[in-house]
Amino acid sequence: MSKGMAAFALHTERLLLRAPSVALTAAVCDYQQRNTAHFARWDPPYPADFFAPETVAERLAQGEQAFAAGSAYRYWFSLREDPARLVGQVHLSQVARGAFQNAILGYSLDEQAQGQGLMQEALRAVIAEMFGAQVRLHRIQAAVRPENQRSRAVLQALGFAQEGLSRRYLFIDGQWRDHEVYALLNPAWAQDLAP
Template identity: 55%
Template structure:
C-alpha cells in the first residue's frame, strides 16, 4: 500500500478485475503492448496465469502487483511487475508497468513503482539492478523512469513486436543505491 494506492499480488481471485482493467483500456494499450493470443484475457486463461504468477511470487522469481485506488479498492487501475529475475553474479530483473488511461498524469505510477523499488532493493529481495525497456515515443513512461532515478543505457532497434511491427526501445536501468562497488552477491 501507498498513500493513495492498494497494491495486491497476483491471485486467481483478481481475474475478473484484471480482465475488466484490460477491456477498459484496449485502445490505450494497443499501441504499447505486445499482441496476445485471442484467449489471453478469457476468464479461465487469466485465472490460470494469475495462479502461475502467485506461485512465482512465492518462489521469488516474479513480483506482479495489481494497483487500485484506496477509494475504489475492487477496481484495478494498473499493474507493475518485476520479472525475469536473474540471481548469481547478475542480481537483476526487468520492470514492466501499465496504467488506466483515465489515471495517467497524476503521479500514481511513480508512487506505485517507488514502493516496488523500495521492496526489490530492500533486504528481503536485495536486487542489484532493475531495468526497463520503453519505446522512444512513450515520453510519459520515460519521464516516470527518469524521476525514479533510472538512467538511459542504450537503444535496441526492432526490440519487440508490438502493434503490427518490430518496434525500437530504449533501455533504462537503476542500480540499487545501497550496494557498494565491491559488495558480493549472496551465494
C-alpha cells in the same frame, strides 16, 4: 521471510498494491477490457483467448507461484478508497540471481488514471521492496519505446539512467520496435559486496 520473499501487499498514500491471486480474476479482466484500445499501441499481439476469464485466472495462478518462488513479482494496484477497481500493474520479470541480481520492469496504467502521479507512486513502493533487505536486487532494467514520452518521464523522475538503444527489440503494434534501455541501481549495494 527468506531472501527473495517480497511482501504480498504494499500500501502507499493513495494506493493498495497486491500480488497476483486468482481472487483478482474479475478485477483484472475488467482492467484489461477497459484498456484494450488504450494499450494496443504498446502491447504485443495476444492470442484470441488472452482476456478470457479462465485464461486470466490461469495467468494469475502462475503469477502467484512465480511471486512465491521469487522468479517474478507482479503487483496489481487500486486506489485505496476503491480496492475492487484496478488502475494499474507493475511487473518485474526474468529475476536473475548470482552475479547479475537484476529484473526486467514493465508496467501499465489505466487510461483514466493518467497524469496523476500514480505510476510514480506505485513504482517507488515496488522499487523500495525490490531493493530492500528481503528481495535485495542490485539492478532494475526497463525498455521503453523512444516515442513513449510519459513512460520515459516516469523512469527519469525515478532516477533511471538511459544505457542505450536496442534496435528492433520487441514486436509491438504490428512491427519490430526500437526501445531505449534504462536501468536503476540499488544504492544500498556496496561496490565490492558479493551477492
